[in-house]
Amino acid sequence: MTEFFQALAGNALLQNALLAGVIASVACGVMGSYVVARRITYIAGGVAHCVLGGMGAARYLNVVGGWTWLQPLHGAIFAALLAAGIIGWVSQRSKEREDTVISALWAIGMAVGVLFIAKTPGYYEDLMSYLFGNVLLVSGQQLRLIVLLDVVVVGLGLLLYNPFLAVCFDQEFARLRGLNVELYYLLLLGLTALTVVVLVTVVGLVMVIALLTLPVAVAGHFVHRLWHVMLLSCLLSAALTAGGLMVSYGPDLPPGAVTIVLAGGLYLLVLCGRRLIRAF
Amino acid sequence: MTAESVIRLNDVNFSYDGPPVLEKVTLSIAERDLVCVIGPNGGGKSTLLKIMLGLIEPSSGTVEVCGQVPAKTRKQIGYMPQYAHLDPRFPVTVFDVVLMGRLGRARSWGPYPWADKAAALDALEEVGLADMKSRPLSALSGGQRQRVLIARALACAPRILLLDEPMASLDPKVQDDLHHLLRKLNERLTVVMVSHDLGFVSLFFRTVVCVNHKVHTHPCQELTEKQVADMYGRAVRLLHHTRGGEAGGRS
Numbered sequence A: 001m002t003e004f005f006q007a008l009a010g011n012a013l014l015q016n017a018l019l020a021g022v023i024a025s026v027a028c029g030v031m032g033s034y035v036v037a038r039r040i041t042y043i044a045g046g047v048a049h050c051v052l053g054g055m056g057a058a059r060y061l062n063v064v065g066g067w068t069w070l071q072p073l074h075g076a077i078f079a080a081l082l083a084a085g086i087i088g089w090v091s092q093r094s095k096e097r098e099d100t101v102i103s104a105l106w107a108i109g110m111a112v113g114v115l116f117i118a119k120t121p122g123y124y125e126d127l128m129s130y131l132f133g134n135v136l137l138v139s140g141q142q143l144r145l146i147v148l149l150d151v152v153v154v155g156l157g158l159l160l161y162n163p164f165l166a167v168c169f170d171q172e173f174a175r176l177r178g179l180n181v182e183l184y185y186l187l188l189l190g191l192t193a194l195t196v197v198v199l200v201t202v203v204g205l206v207m208v209i210a211l212l213t214l215p216v217a218v219a220g221h222f223v224h225r226l227w228h229v230m231l232l233s234c235l236l237s238a239a240l241t242a243g244g245l246m247v248s249y250g251p252d253l254p255p256g257a258v259t260i261v262l263a264g265g266l267y268l269l270v271l272c273g274r275r276l277i278r279a280f
Numbered sequence B: 001m002t003a004e005s006v007i008r009l010n011d012v013n014f015s016y017d018g019p020p021v022l023e024k025v026t027l028s029i030a031e032r033d034l035v036c037v038i039g040p041n042g043g044g045k046s047t048l049l050k051i052m053l054g055l056i057e058p059s060s061g062t063v064e065v066c067g068q069v070p071a072k073t074r075k076q077i078g079y080m081p082q083y084a085h086l087d088p089r090f091p092v093t094v095f096d097v098v099l100m101g102r103l104g105r106a107r108s109w110g111p112y113p114w115a116d117k118a119a120a121l122d123a124l125e126e127v128g129l130a131d132m133k134s135r136p137l138s139a140l141s142g143g144q145r146q147r148v149l150i151a152r153a154l155a156c157a158p159r160i161l162l163l164d165e166p167m168a169s170l171d172p173k174v175q176d177d178l179h180h181l182l183r184k185l186n187e188r189l190t191v192v193m194v195s196h197d198l199g200f201v202s203l204f205f206r207t208v209v210c211v212n213h214k215v216h217t218h219p220c221q222e223l224t225e226k227q228v229a230d231m232y233g234r235a236v237r238l239l240h241h242t243r244g245g246e247a248g249g250r251s
Helices: A002-010 A012-037 A041-063 A072-092 A098-118 A123-132 A140-159 A161-169 A171-176 A181-203 A205-220 A226-249 A255-279 B045-053 B070-076 B094-102 B114-126 B142-155 B172-186 B225-248
Strands: B005-014 B022-030 B034-038 B060-065 B077-080 B160-164 B190-195 B207-212 B214-219
Touching: A002 A012, A002 A226, A012 A041, A012 A140, A012 A161, A012 A181, A012 A205, A012 A226, A041 A072, A041 A098, A041 A123, A041 A181, A041 A205, A072 A098, A072 A140, A072 A181, A098 A123, A123 A205, A140 A161, A140 A181, A161 A171, A161 A181, A161 A226, A161 B094, A171 A181, A171 B077, A181 A205, A181 A255, A205 A226, A205 A255, A226 A255, B005 B045, B005 B190, B022 B045, B022 B190, B022 B207, B022 B214, B034 B045, B034 B172, B045 B060, B045 B070, B045 B077, B045 B160, B045 B190, B060 B070, B070 B077, B077 B142, B094 B114, B094 B142, B114 B142, B142 B160, B142 B172, B160 B172, B172 B190
Parallel strands: B034 B190, B034 B207, B077 B160, B160 B190
Antiparallel strands: B005 B022, B005 B060, B207 B214
């Protein structure tokens, strides 16, 4: 642990990683609370896996097509928003089954991503860092984009707290009060998609759902008001991502995976703890 | 019952891509009436409610609420949905829920203005739950939850209160309290309540609307205790009457 703090002082990469984790935690806590309350974690999972298609395509165009300005993160934003838009449209307007469409997007997004990455030099490293994250390789440019996304997501997520809460709790009633429920729902999915993009850089797309839901699930055991849940889960996910970095640094483990194991451990601990307290 | 009618349906038909759910419904609800809508499950009660709220359009016929199409006047209706439709573990407090009744009045971003908080508190006081405003909704009893949803509907400052099965899964004592609350609210509002339970309906309500694809309206006059047994029998007979009308034509 002391080794980590010594390294932190002189290592810009480690500082960036820690900063990215903490910044991502704010969006994660705010939007994760909406996602869990509205029970749309499966949508978040679908969007997260779709992101691979966007990242793969952007990386391909960057390396093979020579579009040097295009970063994988740009492709991720595009793919995430597109997936959120399609899912939102299907759930509100189309008669197609929502879960079927999400599963289809989930798999197609990944397949497209794998195909693009296979045709791009550096196949294995790219794929692994997209799937499982590599927060230690976050560049200053990426960090600026993450901050920008974070400001947008948290700003809108908090400013529209009241209508979002109403739409999550009772959509029909919100519609009867004259709210444009479809628009708010689409916006909620859009902000969730951007949160997913931010988190993909920290823990990778496979483990996004865990970081989005586990801190909220833990917080939900202690507080019973949505904005309290948001606050507590922000703090928890910041502590978890920082903890993941610290624990992984010494033994040179992948920090994303360590973060998720810590989150899962905390969740189990809280569940068991409550059982025990109730038993006695 | 000479008062102005606040809800008026004229020759309304409706179907969801299949057999008709509502047939030739003509119905008029007077201002400050206390109405119970009864009928078997699948008979079209919820559909009738949704048509009144303007959530669905009838296939044919006209609907007027406060003299206009429901989509324009739905803000005059305080709606209370069935609690079973909501997530019992959702992280909200009583006050959070009641405040939702104030949405759509002013700006939708930022915190609620002071006036809205005061109105929500008034609504909570009216249902007798002001001292529970900070409690999580999940910690309340069934009867208290129903009162919270009624308070949310009252926070809309409505002319009409529309309640979908408010008595579902409540014990008789709590049902009784809720009936008294509705009577009190009826002193200033039109109250329309949907129920699949026939018991004691006529004790509390002025008008009974029987829905089983077709709709029949019956006035319920003030009754003495001596007449309760008759009345109870009559309410059941009324339902037979609608069923008979459905199966074998009017007799």
